[in-house]
Structure formats: structure tokens, C-alpha cells
Amino acid sequence: MDLNDAAVDLAGLDELLNDDERDVQRAVRTMAQSRIAPYVADWFERGTVDDPRGLVRELGELGVLGMHLTGYGCAGLSATEYGLTCLELEAVDSGIRSLVSVQGSLAMYALWRFGSEEVKTQWLPAMAAGDAVGCFGLTEPDHGSDPSGMTTRARRDGSDWVINGGKMWITNGSIADVAVIWAQTDEGIRGFAVPTSTPGFSAVEIRHKLSLRASITSELTMDEVRVPEECVFPEVRGLGGPLTCLAEARFGVVWGAMGAARTCLSTALRYAVERSQFGRPVAGFQLTQQKLADMELEYVKGMLLAMHLARRKDAGTLRSAQVSLGKLNNVREALEICRTARTILGANGISLEYPVIRHMNNLESVLTYEGTVEMHTLVIGKALTGIDAFR
Incomplete structure (x- = not known):
């Protein structure tokens, strides 16, 4: 299978790939074309994805969730193989590639790179398998390109942290099991792994979009959301x-x-x-x-x-x-x-x-x-x- 459709591969780009990379691309393309392509125009028109959790599990079975990370059930594949996966998923629809990007390169990567060992063990294997969904809360209603101005705040309260604020345009937000939340603290901007079942956490899906309609986009609200110390990323500070x-x-x-x-x-x-x-x-x-x-x-x-x-x-x-x-x-x-x-x-x-x-x-x-x-x-x-x- 060529890197591109044969009709547009004038440059012979497929020759730049090795056999392993072609195998990954072939597997992702086969799944995307059979499982997603026949339905995605209807999802886009209706502004909803049928059984999104089921789709996440299928992507987990395929091995593409956090595929470029190592350990914790992740495949440990190359950046090139991950890139080819994104290519094939977005060839079907940008919203599907966004689902995988946010799960693997934002939520899972943040936990893998910055989370405590307890957080990694708790979430990463389930997320890699597609049994748990993650989202990434950075953008706010009034702070997009300048996240340093975020107003979401977290304060210490005994051995816990209490988070208040809101995030906007969050992919996977209303189906997520864990949210990576970035908040201002007295110690600078810090990250938290917040179970979405925590009291005070809510997510509402954003409707009336005319773009990325086959993608779940949400607004997150945190009202006195209390999480234990192990949920905060222990080392990283700032943007x-x-x-x-x-x-x-x-x-x-x-x-x-x-x-x-x-x-x-x-x-x-x-x-x-x-x-x-x-x-x-x-x-x-x-x-x-x-x-x-x-x-x-x-x-x-x-x-x-x-x-x-x-x-x-x-x-x-x-x-x-x-x-x-x-x-x-x-x-x-x-x-x-x-x-x-x-x-x-x-x-x-x-x-x-x-x-x-x-x-x-x-x-x-x-x-x-x-x-x-x-x-x-x-x-x-x-x-x-x-x-x-x-x-």
C-alpha cells in the first residue's frame, strides 16, 4: 500500500518508508476506511459520533492510543509511525484524528511525562487500551493564545488541592474519565490529573459547531473540586x-x-x-x-x-x-x-x-x-x- 493514493504519488513518497512503517499505516487505513469512513459524513451532518466510547475501545485494540509512549501498556512505536497514523485518521476526518491526538499526545503524554507513579499506573494502561478516556484542560473562555492569563486556580487545603475555574473547547471533555487541568497556584501554573467523577466537576458538550462536528467538544467547570496530593504533577511548574x-x-x-x-x-x-x-x-x-x-x-x-x-x-x-x-x-x-x-x-x-x-x-x-x-x-x-x- 502506497503512502498516498497511487494516483497522487508522483514523488514516490512510499519509498521513504520501511516495512514496519508501511504495516502500521496499512493497519490504520484498513480500520479507518472500514469502521469510520462509511459513517463519518452522517456523524458530521448530525453533529454527533455514534458510540464514541466503543470507537475509543476499537482504537485502543488497534494500539494507536499513546502509541509513541513507552511502558504502561503503550506500544512504544516511532514518531514516524505515529505520524502515519494521524495521516490515515485525518484522511477520514479531522475530528477522529483529534480524538486520538488529545487522548495520546495531550492527556496521556502529560500523565506519562509529568504525573506521579501512582497516577501513571492508575490511568495510562486503561487509556492505552481504550477503557478510559482523557481530556486536556488548558484553554479558557477568555484565555486562548495567552494561557499565562488563565483564571482557573488551585489552592492547598490540608493535604488536598481545591480547584475552581472553567475550561473551553475541550476535545473529549464530556466523555472523559480523567481531565488534565492546568491551574494557577501560589507556586505558579501546575497540572492536575482530575477524575471527572470528582464532586464539583462538570462537562457540557458544545453544540452548534459548523466545523469538527464529528468530534466531541466540551466546556469544563470546576466548583470546589477537591483532589488529593498525588493528583498534582510533582515537578513541573509554569507554562x-x-x-x-x-x-x-x-x-x-x-x-x-x-x-x-x-x-x-x-x-x-x-x-x-x-x-x-x-x-x-x-x-x-x-x-x-x-x-x-x-x-x-x-x-x-x-x-x-x-x-x-x-x-x-x-x-x-x-x-x-x-x-x-x-x-x-x-x-x-x-x-x-x-x-x-x-x-x-x-x-x-x-x-x-x-x-x-x-x-x-x-x-x-x-x-x-x-x-x-x-x-x-x-x-x-x-x-x-x-x-x-x-x-
Whole structure:
């Protein structure tokens, strides 16, 4: 099985993979195409995912939840294999890749990297198996790009911690068993593993979205939520903790966006060849071929960048600014590929009978979550100039 659909693999990208990587990709694609693809347009239209807990368990059985982590029931696979997994999941829908990203690269990674041994043992094996769901609470209603201004607070009370505040736009929030919550304390920003069954914790699903509709998004509220000392992350202080987790998740976005782009490119190519106007296939017109060639070019460049960053991550040399390069470029170009594909399909491009408008709408969210275009631009600008222009 090629890295891409054969029709769009002009660059021979599949040759950059080894047999193990191809096997992982094949397994994820098979599951995604059989278990998710036939239903996801209906989920998107209805704004709900049927049996999300069951889907999480199936993904756990496949071994993709926290797959790049080691120990505690995690598969310990490579960054490249994780990237290919994100590619195949987002080729079906961004919301499904988000589910896996938040579970593995935000919630599980935070627990694995910063949690106490008791917390790791309690949650990670169940989360890897898909028997428990996690979410990651950083963004607040009034604090997105500047999380340092968060108003959620935690205070010591004897041997416990008491948390008050709210989080917004939290993927998996209303089905989660454990929430990673970041809060201001007298000791700086700290992280907590909060069981969602704790009194005072509530999660309400956010409705009326026109993007990521096949994804559960929630608002979290904490009213005097009391957790024991072992729930606090013992060592990490400040924004370094949550930002490290975000960099981990953004790496998956670099790959996932190219999955959405691949689906739209291959759909547009098939449509252009099959659709006739003025007595000939739409693909036979020069302007259409220019669109297809430009889409292919940007797709190949994005894939090469994703592969390069994955190899650096596997080698332990990947830097945060390099992840910003990938996230900024690949999501931006994937969105443009989807928009161009929409024009090739004409009026059919807005129908959910085809995947293009769904991917296009989804990528409008992916463009701004896990760091907006503006924020990643300034990260890259600082890396180039040495000057911090955030404030």
C-alpha cells in the first residue's frame, strides 16, 4: 500500500518508508476506511459520533492510543509511525484524528511525562487500551493564545488541592474519565490529573459547531473540586509543562492535515477525470490541470516536511520552532488544497456526498487550534531573529 493514493504519488513518497512503517499505516487505513469512513459524513451532518466510547475501545485494540509512549501498556512505536497514523485518521476526518491526538499526545503524554507513579499506573494502561478516556484542560473562555492569563486556580487545603475555574473547547471533555487541568497556584501554573467523577466537576458538550462536528467538544467547570496530593504533577511548574504537551500534539497535526489534503486531492482528481463538460473530461482543460498540479506540488512538499520532522523527532533532535514550521505550513496548504478541490467539484463540492466541504470546514478549526497562524508565525519569527514579538 502506497503512502498516498497511487494516483497522487508522483514523488514516490512510499519509498521513504520501511516495512514496519508501511504495516502500521496499512493497519490504520484498513480500520479507518472500514469502521469510520462509511459513517463519518452522517456523524458530521448530525453533529454527533455514534458510540464514541466503543470507537475509543476499537482504537485502543488497534494500539494507536499513546502509541509513541513507552511502558504502561503503550506500544512504544516511532514518531514516524505515529505520524502515519494521524495521516490515515485525518484522511477520514479531522475530528477522529483529534480524538486520538488529545487522548495520546495531550492527556496521556502529560500523565506519562509529568504525573506521579501512582497516577501513571492508575490511568495510562486503561487509556492505552481504550477503557478510559482523557481530556486536556488548558484553554479558557477568555484565555486562548495567552494561557499565562488563565483564571482557573488551585489552592492547598490540608493535604488536598481545591480547584475552581472553567475550561473551553475541550476535545473529549464530556466523555472523559480523567481531565488534565492546568491551574494557577501560589507556586505558579501546575497540572492536575482530575477524575471527572470528582464532586464539583462538570462537562457540557458544545453544540452548534459548523466545523469538527464529528468530534466531541466540551466546556469544563470546576466548583470546589477537591483532589488529593498525588493528583498534582510533582515537578513541573509554569507554562513549560502544557506547552511541551502542545508541541507533542502539534506534531500529529503536521501529518494529519496532509491526510485531509490527500483525500481532497484524490477526490478532485477522480472527479475531474470522470466529469465531462463541453464534450470532454474536466481534467482535460488547462486551468483544471494547473489546479491539480499546484495541489499535488504543495501536498508533496508538505509530506516531505512532515517526514523530515518525524525523522528528527525519532532522532531526538526536533525543536519546537520546527514543529511550528510544520504546523503553519501544512495546515495552511492543506486548507488551500481543500478549497481548490471544492472549485473543481463545483456545486457538488458543497455536498456531503463528497468529503471535500467536510474536510475544508474541519481545517478551518485545525488552522487556529493548537496555535493560531499568528502565534506560529511569531514563533518562527523569534527563531529567525532572536526577538520576541509576542508582546
